[in-house]
Amino acid sequence: RTDSDRLWESLMELAKLGATAKGGVNRQALTDLERQGRDLFIQWCRAEGCTIRIDNIGNIFARREGSDPDAKTVMAGSHLDSQPTGGKYDGCFGVLSGLEVIRTLNQYNITTQSPIEVVAWTNEEGCRFPPCMMGSGVFTGELAFDAMMARTDAEGVTVSDALDAIHYRGSDSVSPSEIKAYFEPHIEQGPILEDTDTTIGVVIGGLGQKWFDLTLTGLEAHAGPTPMNLRRDAMMGAAEVTQALNRIAFDHQPHGRGTVGCMTLHPGSRNVIPGQVKMTLDMRHWEPEALITMGQAVAAAVEEICQRHGLAYELTPTADFAPEYFNKECVDAVRDGAEKLGLSHMDIISGAGHDAMFVGRVAPAAMIFIPCKDGISHNEIESATPEHVHAGCNVLLHAMLNAAGT
Amino acid sequence: RTDSDRLWESLMELAKLGATAKGGVNRQALTDLERQGRDLFIQWCRAEGCTIRIDNIGNIFARREGSDPDAKTVMAGSHLDSQPTGGKYDGCFGVLSGLEVIRTLNQYNITTQSPIEVVAWTNEEGCRFPPCMMGSGVFTGELAFDAMMARTDAEGVTVSDALDAIHYRGSDSVSPSEIKAYFEPHIEQGPILEDTDTTIGVVIGGLGQKWFDLTLTGLEAHAGPTPMNLRRDAMMGAAEVTQALNRIAFDHQPHGRGTVGCMTLHPGSRNVIPGQVKMTLDMRHWEPEALITMGQAVAAAVEEICQRHGLAYELTPTADFAPEYFNKECVDAVRDGAEKLGLSHMDIISGAGHDAMFVGRVAPAAMIFIPCKDGISHNEIESATPEHVHAGCNVLLHAMLNAAGT
């Protein structure tokens, strides 16, 4: 059994970096605060005797050797970056559970056959630099290194410059072929486990995602003298696109999702018809075909709406991930762990993207979900109980030992 | 006849202050750039022998004495502040036409019976500090001085502090009872004069306005795992309110207007359901009853939409002006001027708010419109021809001489 208090204390310690007034965390990818989080994690891993590798996109790998020099590694991890108004558990729970597994093995002097490795992936959130899961995407070859290095935040800073600024551009080459199995513990970030009073979500896969940047361009004009029928109001278009996206998501239930998270109006004056609106679209689905259909339906809606309102537009994909179905053996190992530990469990689909979904394309992978309060995440009030955190970490220990052998 | 070149040169000189790359002007109310515009205007007026008065809200009055010491003043004017992406003519054309009338009277040594006075009203645009027409509103008692002094811009700066910062809080008391007649030349800011190839718009009045700030509060949550039917998405609400406002305006044609000019999403992350949206609503109509009906319809729509999406809201009025119908004699003087000068003219309703609409409530007032290119205003590409500017100024000269007597 892992040490419940030790894991909780580390979680709370890490949450101090970027702590917000409302009890959350603002520690966005490749900021100096996130650098502090990385430093602390490495310090803790070194204290456990781990060797550290950092790759070209800043992913951090902390390794505890096994007894078999030819064995592949059994890996666990998640991410240390947060949303601008994020919570304490999203990401950190996974990374620190991996560390707690190593601490537990050290404490009880257990030697595993395979090495045990904990990873902290770069820029999982994707809110500062889209897309999400950038570090695991580059690691697995799903995202092109050069293209990702050139991605910019809202201030125009590139990933490349941000990585250098915090001194986390590494030179270690770590290969997906080293991985025997990858497990990622995470809070559910949705309401299902709590609603059904279940402790462990055995994650069978995750929704595919399509993200777009959309710019609508009309004609800036005076809100008073410009007759309604002569307007080219970019905001009228943006409102209709928002509604279309939502309708299309509702048309694809139970798995469809549609969200407009960002919108900027130009010039942004109360008595001026907006000449330009920039907005983001996030859509998701579990079935590859349905996700494609949704993407096409949104593109058609944008075209029709812009035509009708006399608007020009630019619709640029910023992320496009197919749904991921996890490896059967890894999923079974998670279910088996929950079973053996006498924890209530259910199979579940992840609505959020996770690094495990990229890793799963190049190596056996699965995830372990625990409930979070009211299903809320990407919010400062995100909350999870010490009991659930402990339970999830123990399922991880079980699954990793199972895969690593002793 | 006024001097066409002299007026045009002054307009172009003033347009250098806050000139933007696209040929427009950004000289927002009570900024240092607007202070420079005020200084230049005063310098020009002093050069014509005018005496300057500045009142407690920073309105500037430049006076040329008449022959009759008991006569009330005949006034012309408009404003020197601009939109963030405004044009060269909106406001300045009116102020500088008034100055050009004084220059012409001086040039030809004409003595009027009544004094002639040019006024530059403070913060007509209302984009930095709502509401619009703040200076004339305070002058006429339509807006409460103390309340206006406490109004803040997006950075939290008060009108009071901004006024002090540019040293334009005056101590002269100027009374509406001094005014015999007020004329305001302005670009139409709409497409009608150009469409009908008419040089002079004889403005019979202006649309009433209702402005609101609206805050919609839902629940910030993750865009992936949060099912569509469990969301409290503030942006879904904002999109529907935008559509409702537009529909209500379309339902009240030909005079109804509805515009959402500003919208801010919180937290503004692409994979987070917005927990809060702040937006502005601008609605207008020519008939007092219809404007009230529109306001009620929008309030009812906001209530219904928020109810349906589980959102809380705050709907705060920031401006509320009844339609204004101008004084018959003043309107006739404008029409007569256009007629005598052989200029094509038509009666027209102003879609924009103007200081004349407040002045008209306490003294006889009217306005003179000239065409602007493609009817576009509140846009850097705003444009008017020297011929139309000259024509408008000559109608002003005629109307003012008519009212002032020689």
Ligand SMILES: NC(=O)NCCC(=O)O
């Ligand atoms: N788990 C998580 O919050 N991932 C961020 C990427 C996403 O939006 O799904």
Ligand SMILES: NC(=O)NCCC(=O)O
């Ligand atoms: N004339 C003008 O642009 N006024 C600004 C106030 C309004 O929005 O009507």
